Amino acid sequence: QVQLQESGPGLVKPSETLSLTCTVSGDSVSRDNHYWSWIRQSPGKGLEWIAYIFYSGSTNYNPSLKSRATISVDTSKNQFSLQLTSVTAADTAVFYCARVTRFGSGSSNSYAMDVWGQGTTVTVSS
């Protein structure tokens, strides 16, 4: 059974850097049909995709967060991480890590987030 678990500080001060780690169990971050992603959900709001990473280190970011977000992977620990710099109160959210799976093959691929962590709440406040 694949499980993802987020970890990191629950409180971050404004202008500082938010750092979160997702630990993967029951699967390997090095498998080539998965990407590893971060998504956030502000209080009472919808879902916002932040970034994903492939085991090779290839990354992709939400353009609205690209200047502040960095995603990385540690294959030896089977973990991936997110850093978000210069945080403000607007970055207060529940942060989820998720596995993005490529379904199908060839020209008929589909991608979707099929396994999610339980989420971790991060509050930005002094």
Place this chain on the structure above:
Amino acid sequence: EIVMTQSPVTLSVSPGERATLSCRASQSVSSNLAWYQQKPGQAPRLLIYGASTRATGIPGRFSGSGSGTEFTLTISSLQSEDFAVYYCQQYNNWLLFTFGPGTKVDIK
């Protein structure tokens, strides 16, 4: 940037009734669309990918349809555990993901 809209914002349905949720993309996303269910205090759960393929373990009462810019999630006979918020999500050719704002299905 592709913008996703969902309607209605809230759908009030009686148990056993059919629910039809809509998702629209501002430009064609082909069949690059997924549906998720989220209950209060829980992470989202994948229901449908590729616009119409049920994810593993998803009951047959959930079905997805559509392509291009118009998509539908249908729950054929609502069960008590189906009252939740439903999100659609698209990805483009560069594998950039965008979620819709969600539709809340509540008890009528």
